[in-house]
Amino acid sequence: MNRPVSWLRGAAVTLAVEALLYVSYPAHEARLHWFTSFFVGGSVALIGMTVYVAQENRRVPLPGMWVILGHVVAMFPDLLFVAGIAHRRWMDVSSAT
Amino acid sequence: MRVTPAVRALVTWLAIAVVLGVALLAARLHTSGLDDPDLAMQRPGYLDAVGPQSAAPLVTGSIPASGHIAVVFFVRPAQQKPLLAALSRPHALPSDVDTVVVGGPANLSETAVATVTDQDGTLAEGYDMPEPRDSGYPVGYAVVGPNGLIRYRTLDPAVATRLGEVRTMLRGLK
Numbered sequence: 001m002n003r004p005v006s007w008l009r010g011a012a013v014t015l016a017v018e019a020l021l022y023v024s025y026p027a028h029e030a031r032l033h034w035f036t037s038f039f040v041g042g043s044v045a046l047i048g049m050t051v052y053v054a055q056e057n058r059r060v061p062l063p064g065m066w067v068i069l070g071h072v073v074a075m076f077p078d079l080l081f082v083a084g085i086a087h088r089r090w091m092d093v094s095s096a097t
Numbered sequence: 098m099r100v101t102p103a104v105r106a107l108v109t110w111l112a113i114a115v116v117l118g119v120a121l122l123a124a125r126l127h128t129s130g131l132d133d134p135d136l137a138m139q140r141p142g143y144l145d146a147v148g149p150q151s152a153a154p155l156v157t158g159s160i161p162a163s164g165h166i167a168v169v170f171f172v173r174p175a176q177q178k179p180l181l182a183a184l185s186r187p188h189a190l191p192s193d194v195d196t197v198v199v200g201g202p203a204n205l206s207e208t209a210v211a212t213v214t215d216q217d218g219t220l221a222e223g224y225d226m227p228e229p230r231d232s233g234y235p236v237g238y239a240v241v242g243p244n245g246l247i248r249y250r251t252l253d254p255a256v257a258t259r260l261g262e263v264r265t266m267l268r269g270l271k
Contacts, residue, residue, distance in 0.1 A: 027140070027255070027259075028124075028127045028128070028129075029128075029132060029133075029136045029139045029140060030140070031124040031127075032121075032124060032125070032136055032137065034124075035117075035120075035121055035124070038117075077142075081142050081265065084261070084264070084265045084268065085265070085268075085269075086142060086143060086144065086265050086266055086268060086269030087141070087142040087143035087269075088143060088269075089143065091143075
């Protein structure tokens with residue numbers, strides 16, 4: 001598969017997954033949690049990808065997956081909350097990593 | 098014009114920033130007068146997040162009682178009926194938790210849940226409930242620990258439909 005098509009497919013999958021994560025916050029006041037965890041998780045993913053490129057000197061495989069993975073890790077306390085587990089201070093580590 | 102990698106990266110970055118900025122603005126437009134001015138402090142989900150861990154004033158003669166966990170709901174007339182209906186369902190809240198609804202007209206004969214009027218807002222003030230955007234009476238709840246200290250207070254305009262979240266916070270106390 002040529003590079004533009006592959007890139008577009010990856011971008012579409014990333015956007016679709018992020019849209020799903022966004023609507024997983026049904027309450028309007030909770031939507032900003034999506035932004036917080038996305039920015040935190042996405043930033044960590046970008047740092048990771050930068051390190052990867054600097055060390056390996058080649059393109060990052062599946063860059064969208066890095067962002068999604070960082071986002072899901074950052075929003076893990078919210079997933080626990082949906083499962084009935086209240087937030088605790090130590091869970092901030094998921095946003096700090 | 099030759100598009101250098103730096104220009105391409107800048108355009109990509111700008112496009113992402115604009116899309117996320119617009120999405121963030123759109124998300125913030127959808128607010129209600131019952132919301133906390135700082136949405137991050139609305140339903141924060143962890144104990145001792147908002148306000149001092151102060152002693153809870155008495156709402157009724159026996160609530161809150163020492164050694165008992167209590168949930169004090171603050172509502173306006175529009176939320177009173179749906180909240181009382183939700184609370185009357187089996188297992189709405191644990192049976193060992195004292196529950197009282199503040200704000201609506203007292204009608205103790207028709208409900209198992211204590212209701213208390215708070216015409217001048219003294220009780221809401223005593224619980225240091227956040228002031229909503231419209232500066233009216235707060236709609237939300239406070240959780241009082243067995244030691245009589247307020248451990249959680251939040252505005253929640255849809256509290257009647259989110260008792261599961263109250264149960265989550267109560268589990269967090271144990």
